[in-house]
Amino acid sequence: SWHDITMDAASNSARSHSIMSRSSSFRRLLFAFYTILAIFTFAYWEEIQTFYNNSPSSPSSLVGASKQVTKSDSTDETADDNNAEQLPSSSSSTSNGTNDNTVGEDTSPPLFCSACNYLDDTSCNDRVDHLLRHFPESNPTKEVAQQNLMKVGHCIEVVLDHIMEKQEEATTTDGQCTFCEQGMIDPNFIVPRTSGHTCGQLRSMVLSVDENNRNGTHLCTSIQKEEGVCCPKNKDGIFIAPPPTTPPPSPQPTTPSPTPPAVVTVNYKKDLNVTMPTQTHNMRHENGTFIGASEWYHYWTTAKNVKRSNNNNYNNTDSSQSYMDHSHDDYVLSRVKADFERAIEHTRKMKSRYEEVNAIPDYRARGLGWIEQRLGMVLTVAVVGDDAAPDGEVSMGVLSAGNISIFIVDAVGDMKCGGNDNNSDETLSDNWMEYHPPLTMWVRANGPEIFAGTALPHVFASSSSPGDRHRCAWRYEFEPRMPGVYSIYVKALTFNGFADWNKDLCKVKKLQWENNSTKDVGDRQIQAAIVHQLAEKGNFSHHRGLMAFKNYDQLNSCCEACTRSQGCRMWSIPGEIDECELYFDRIEDDIDFWDSDMGKHLGRDRTYSYAQQKVSDFSVARRRLGRRNDRRKLAMNRNEINLPTWPKLGVPDSFGYPREEPVLDFIGCGWSNLKSFESPCHYPSDDLIFGSGKRIEITVDSKDQIADVSIASKVEEKKACSVEDESFGNGRWVKYPFPDDSVCMPVERDLDNGGFSTYMPKYNGTSMPPFCWHRDNIDRCCNVCGEMGCRFIVTHRWVSDLRQSGKWFGRWENYDCFYDDLSSAEIQHCIDRKNISNIEVKGASVKQMLSRYIEQKLNGIQMVKPTAFSRNIVLDTLKMPHVVWHDAVKVFGNKLDAYGEINNETSEYYFVTGFYFSSEREPHVVVDRSLQFSNLAWKKLTPKGYKMINAFDVTAAFTYDSDAQNDGLHITGPPIRAILTKFFHHLCQE
Numbered sequence: 001s002w003h004d005i006t007m008d009a010a011s012n013s014a015r016s017h018s019i020m021s022r023s024s025s026f027r028r029l030l031f032a033f034y035t036i037l038a039i040f041t042f043a044y045w046e047e048i049q050t051f052y053n054n055s056p057s058s059p060s061s062l063v064g065a066s067k068q069v070t071k072s073d074s075t076d077e078t079a080d081d082n083n084a085e086q087l088p089s090s091s092s093s094t095s096n097g098t099n100d101n102t103v104g105e106d107t108s109p110p111l112f113c114s115a116c117n118y119l120d121d122t123s124c125n126d127r128v129d130h131l132l133r134h135f136p137e138s139n140p141t142k143e144v145a146q147q148n149l150m151k152v153g154h155c156i157e158v159v160l161d162h163i164m165e166k167q168e169e170a171t172t173t174d175g176q177c178t179f180c181e182q183g184m185i186d187p188n189f190i191v192p193r194t195s196g197h198t199c200g201q202l203r204s205m206v207l208s209v210d211e212n213n214r215n216g217t218h219l220c221t222s223i224q225k226e227e228g229v230c231c232p233k234n235k236d237g238i239f240i241a242p243p244p245t246t247p248p249p250s251p252q253p254t255t256p257s258p259t260p261p262a263v264v265t266v267n268y269k270k271d272l273n274v275t276m277p278t279q280t281h282n283m284r285h286e287n288g289t290f291i292g293a294s295e296w297y298h299y300w301t302t303a304k305n306v307k308r309s310n311n312n313n314y315n316n317t318d319s320s321q322s323y324m325d326h327s328h329d330d331y332v333l334s335r336v337k338a339d340f341e342r343a344i345e346h347t348r349k350m351k352s353r354y355e356e357v358n359a360i361p362d363y364r365a366r367g368l369g370w371i372e373q374r375l376g377m378v379l380t381v382a383v384v385g386d387d388a389a390p391d392g393e394v395s396m397g398v399l400s401a402g403n404i405s406i407f408i409v410d411a412v413g414d415m416k417c418g419g420n421d422n423n424s425d426e427t428l429s430d431n432w433m434e435y436h437p438p439l440t441m442w443v444r445a446n447g448p449e450i451f452a453g454t455a456l457p458h459v460f461a462s463s464s465s466p467g468d469r470h471r472c473a474w475r476y477e478f479e480p481r482m483p484g485v486y487s488i489y490v491k492a493l494t495f496n497g498f499a500d501w502n503k504d505l506c507k508v509k510k511l512q513w514e515n516n517s518t519k520d521v522g523d524r525q526i527q528a529a530i531v532h533q534l535a536e537k538g539n540f541s542h543h544r545g546l547m548a549f550k551n552y553d554q555l556n557s558c559c560e561a562c563t564r565s566q567g568c569r570m571w572s573i574p575g576e577i578d579e580c581e582l583y584f585d586r587i588e589d590d591i592d593f594w595d596s597d598m599g600k601h602l603g604r605d606r607t608y609s610y611a612q613q614k615v616s617d618f619s620v621a622r623r624r625l626g627r628r629n630d631r632r633k634l635a636m637n638r639n640e641i642n643l644p645t646w647p648k649l650g651v652p653d654s655f656g657y658p659r660e661e662p663v664l665d666f667i668g669c670g671w672s673n674l675k676s677f678e679s680p681c682h683y684p685s686d687d688l689i690f691g692s693g694k695r696i697e698i699t700v701d702s703k704d705q706i707a708d709v710s711i712a713s714k715v716e717e718k719k720a721c722s723v724e725d726e727s728f729g730n731g732r733w734v735k736y737p738f739p740d741d742s743v744c745m746p747v748e749r750d751l752d753n754g755g756f757s758t759y760m761p762k763y764n765g766t767s768m769p770p771f772c773w774h775r776d777n778i779d780r781c782c783n784v785c786g787e788m789g790c791r792f793i794v795t796h797r798w799v800s801d802l803r804q805s806g807k808w809f810g811r812w813e814n815y816d817c818f819y820d821d822l823s824s825a826e827i828q829h830c831i832d833r834k835n836i837s838n839i840e841v842k843g844a845s846v847k848q849m850l851s852r853y854i855e856q857k858l859n860g861i862q863m864v865k866p867t868a869f870s871r872n873i874v875l876d877t878l879k880m881p882h883v884v885w886h887d888a889v890k891v892f893g894n895k896l897d898a899y900g901e902i903n904n905e906t907s908e909y910y911f912v913t914g915f916y917f918s919s920e921r922e923p924h925v926v927v928d929r930s931l932q933f934s935n936l937a938w939k940k941l942t943p944k945g946y947k948m949i950n951a952f953d954v955t956a957a958f959t960y961d962s963d964a965q966n967d968g969l970h971i972t973g974p975p976i977r978a979i980l981t982k983f984f985h986h987l988c989q990e
Contacts, residue, residue: 177220179203180231191226199230262525266533267512268655274507277660281566283374283496289434291662292496296438299498299931300454303728303952324428328384328405329460333468335382336409343380343411343690347372353682361593361602365679367492367687370667374495375437377410377472381490381691398697404480406443408455408490408689409473417472418459433457436472440494440928441689442918443476444957446802447486447698450733450810451478452916452956454927455490482734483700487801490689491960493918495665497928500889505659506559510652511572527574527646531581534572534655542587542601545578546571549676550789550921553885554579554651560923561674563658564665566591572655574646666926669798670919670960670968676793684798721817723986726950728931733957733974735810744772747807750856758784758849758964758972763856765824771811773821773857774977779806781973782964790965797966802958812954812978819985828861830988837863837870843877845970846912850875853976857984872907875949875983878937880914881969884929885922893936902945910947910983911937915975916956919968947986954978 179202187200202223284290347368354363363369371377383406385399419432436457444452455474480486513530515521535543546561548554554573558580562571567589568582575581584590593602647653666672669681681687750762759781763773785791813819822830830836839858841851854875864870883892902909914930931952938948955971962973 177223179223180227184231189230191229199226202226202230261517262521262529263516263518264526264529264533265514265516266530266537267514268534268537270538274657275660276569277563277658281663283437289431290437290496292499293434293436293438294431295498296440296496296928297433297436297457299928299935300440300456302935303454303931304456324459326460328407331384332382332407332409332473333460333465333471335384336380336411336471339380339382339691340411343378346690347378350683350686357682358602359682360595362679362682364592365675366667366672366681367669368689369686370495370665371439371492375439376412376414378412379408379689380411381488381689381694382407382409383488383694383696398699400699400701402479404445404478404696404698406445406455406476406478406488406490407458407473408441408443408475410471413468413471415472416470417457418470428459432459438496438498439474439492440497440926441474442489442491442493442916442927442956442959444489444800445478445480445486446489446800446957447480448482448484448735449480450735450802450957451480452959453729453953478732480698481700483698485695485697487693487695489692489800491668491692491798491918492687492689493666493668494920494926494928495667496662497664497926498932499662499664501560501659501663501924502661502888503556503559505661506556506563506656508555508559508654508656511655513653523645523647524577528576530574530653531572531576534570534581535583538570538583540569540583540585542584542590543576543581544590544593545575546580546582546674547578547677548580549671549673549793550787551579551673553922554649555654555656557673557923558582559656559659560663562656563661564663564674565658568658570655570657573649573651573653579646579649664924664926664928666920668918668920668968671793671921671966673920673922676789680793680796684796688798718816718818720989721814721819721982721985722989723947723949725814725817726948726982728950728953730816730950731812731814731953733810733954734813738807738809739772739775744768744775747775747777758782758852760852760856764859765822765827765857766860770821770823770826773981774809774811774974776808776973776977777806778808778958778962778973779803781962782966785965787965787967790967798960800960802961808974810974812975812981819981820988821981822984822988824860827858827984827988830984831861831863834987835864835870836873837866839863839873839875841875841877843912844879844882846877846880846915849964849970849972849976850877850912850980853980857980869906873987874907874909876909876911878911878933880912880933881917881922881925881930884914884933885925889932889936892933893940896937896940899941899944899946904945908947908987909945910949910986911941912949912979913937913952915969915971916952916959917969918959918963921967921969925969949979949982949986951975951979 180199184199184203187198187203189199191199191202282291350368351360351363351372354360354369364373368379371379383399383404385402385404415437417436419429419435436459441455442452443455444450453476455476458473458475460468460471460473476490511530513533515526517526531543534540546558548557548561551557558571558573561580562568562582565582567584569585569589570583571580572583573580587601588594588596590601594600595602666675667687669684669687745762745764745768748762750760759777761775761777765773811819811821820826839854841847841854843850878896883895887895913934917925917927917930920926934952942948955975958971958973958975959968962971962975964970964972
């Protein structure tokens with residue numbers, strides 16, 4: 001019965017909790033563990049028998065066959081994509097061929113069911129054989145099953161894993177349990193014989209987080225029996241007459257009475273004086289220029305290899321006098337036209353993937369879908385070098401060293417950029433950049449050197465074809481000096497990323513209400529009643545919830561969601577079932593979810609989970625693979641996500657309004673506070689511009705050939721870098737051959753200096769050369785979740801070929817100067833010479849990252865005794881990225897104004913810029929604002945004696961590959977070493 005289903009689940013949960021809570025002794029804990037295993041084995045006994053009966057006659061041959069099949073699967077996967085990344089798992093073998101988690105040769109049963117590698121662990125194989133031989137032919141009692149389990153210990157996991165995998169294969173075909181897929185007549189109708197459950201509640205039950213909610217399970221079958229009441233159809237699939245409004249009398253007098261709805265009184269009156277935003281979602285001014293385009297161009301051009309002068313003025317930033325190279329225009333346009341059909345087809349296939357699961361709002365919200373929907377563009381990548389012939393004929397596979405340009409061009413060509421499209425010469429109007437969409441795209445060329453940054457606007461002003469003149473395009477230039485193969489990737493990140501915000505414009509007000517229910521009701525009923533009354537009193541005929549990701553600041557997140565949602569008029573905490581609710585005057589005002597062609601709302605109730613990204617769908621995609629690679633989800637169905645709900649949010653019940661100001665939009669597929677759960681990219685590569693992944697070979701003439709130098713050598717013609725060389729856009733990464741173990745000790749994980757939670761190799765500045773500090777295994781870092789919600793999407797993340805080789809050995813190098821790698825002896829000499837008594841790291845989360853590495857670098861170093869004449873050194877992150885999250889630009893500027901003057905006789909104060917973000921983990925924390933805040937800090941602090949260390953550029957190349965938790969924000973590994981190499985270099989310069 002329904003009562004039995006719910007009561008059994010509750011009693012089992014309570015019984016398990018009771019056993020564990022009373023397990024004060026090891027005996028009780030062990031007994032509880034084996035009891036759980038026994039129950040599990042008893043429940044799946046038929047599957048175990050099937051597994052045994054279908055296996056070869058010899059259990060040992062079964063294990064061997066399993067091993068052979070597994071190896072074959074691995075080979076197939078590698079054949080499909082030899083670049084697909086395999087992360088180390090708990091079953092990976094150590095260098096001596098043994099497994100860290102395997103059991104020894106002791107035949108006594110192990111105590112816990114940890115990882116069991118049944119392919120490599122002989123003792124585990126023996127126990128599997130023992131298990132298969134000693135299971136009786138008929139169904140055993142629970143006692144017999146428990147006794148058998150105790151004989152084989154944790155190796156039962158081998159068989160149970162196999163059973164679960166078989167069940168997953170079966171249930172994957174059947175899919176999630178469904179209920180009234182085409183809709184229901186009345187979600188509030190109380191279904192007879194279900195202990196007072198409504199139709200809507202039954203639907204919620206089958207969509208809840210429960211592995212048993214699959215087609216064919218007992219729970220699913222029981223609920224689906226009520227479809228005849230909640231969503232009856234005739235033979236043609238058309239709804240028939242609704243059921244009676246009241247349930248028939250129950251023949252069983254013991255049936256509990258239905259739960260009454262909540263009755264609340266909300267103290268709310270619609271404020272008719274509130275001005276609703278009218279220009280928030282406009283991309284252009286009335287004169288046709290793009291909102292935010294001028295500011296966008298100013299900041300990103302200053303980040304392109306621009307030196308800083310002592311008078312705080314930027315050099316060479318007069319846009320009206322800038323010269324734009326057009327020598328490659330005709331060739332690039334010819335390549336774009338050649339790729340037109342393939343680019344359009346790629347976008348069409350991507351869109352069809354979303355259409356197949358009724359998820360067009362997801363397609364429109366991010367990546368290439370956002371660009372196609374909002375800008376009408378389909379972008380493609382073309383690469384060209386200085387060796388292009390005047391007629392445009394050049395082999396794109398091989399280019400000579402020199403200036404290389406990566407073009408990102410609109411293949412459609414309907415939108416015109418750059419102002420007047422009738423000019424025929426190479427000059428541009430003073431405000432040409434204001435006619436270019438402020439679209440931020442990350443670009444990287446990965447080869448013997450690594451170049452990464454942001455593409456800048458390019459205008460085809462001198463095209464020989466008038467129809468191509470002013471076709472929208474962007475360009476990223478780099479100058480490789482080392483020959484080899486370079487891979488090219490471009491990903492979309494933000495639109496109007498420098499848009500500022502004023503939290504006061506949210507007009508937050510406390511929401512007051514009273515619970516007038518005559519009987520006890522649940523929190524869900526109360527919050528739903530609050531939302532319905534707000535909608536009724538405000539005359540909002542349409543509203544929908546928001547499930548934000550990692551939502552630590554609900555008030556600002558809800559306000560931001562309403563401000564960015566086209567047509568939103570008000571927001572509230574709580575939501576009907578989510579953290580907050582967004583309100584609209586009419587359903588068609590919810591433009592992001594309204595299909596104007598079909599005249600219908602596209603809805604938000606998703607009943608699908610996302611399948612694996614197939615290599616054949618996008619051959620250049622890289623992905624992280626879990627233990628069960630073929631069943632890893634690319635993203636989570638929002639109904640599978642279980643987060644804290646109202647009233648446990650820890651914030652006061654509130655309501656407010658959208659802000660009247662332009663907004664930024666994060667359109668990438670990285671972590672997004674507002675979109676990871678609500679509008680996920682179905683593939684993590686859906687923001688990857690078409691043409692990404694192509695490879696070019698750079699050749700160098702013999703006369704220009706750069707002699708191979710080791711990382712230990714210094715280039716004599718270069719000067720030592722000074723703090724004035726910390727300009728943006730002035731450097732790149734250079735790779736070197738991985739050093740031999742005879743030079744640097746074998747790579748081991750450092751568990752003494754914070755490397756336990758985040759991977760960090762050991763380093764000893766006394767016993768090994770200082771350049772050994774740059775070694776890393778970047779494929780082993782950044783896989784541990786430490787944030788709310790991370791576990792739901794940690795594998796839904798694009799991973800580039802930079803992680804493919806695993807081992808990393810390289811260094812950040814300036815174009816015109818060098819940074820010294822200092823040994824422990826050199827650092828100690830520096831400490832003594834400069835009379836340094838303390839090195840203090842300030843900041844927030846990034847401070848913790850820097851501290852781990854700086855402790856490793858200073859291991860064994862002794863500071864001088866503090867005196868009135870000793871020197872104090874500070875390394876400050878300025879609390880980035882937290883200030884980027886919480887502060888408007890003006891607020892942050894006021895904080896910087898409060899910093900006092902630095903007396904360099906007694907102290908030195910270094911500050912680290914923001915990182916190159918590839919996500920919006922919290923609202924407003926995007927790469928553009930990181931650059932903006934970093935520029936502001938440079939302008940306000942350096943005149944006071946503070947010294948800037950450029951972390952923005954060094955993190956750009958690794959923003960998708962060594963970011964902690966895969967969050968696109970806390971970029972660790974090689975970039976942190978580069979930051980600290982700069983720090984010690986500047987600190988210890990004579």
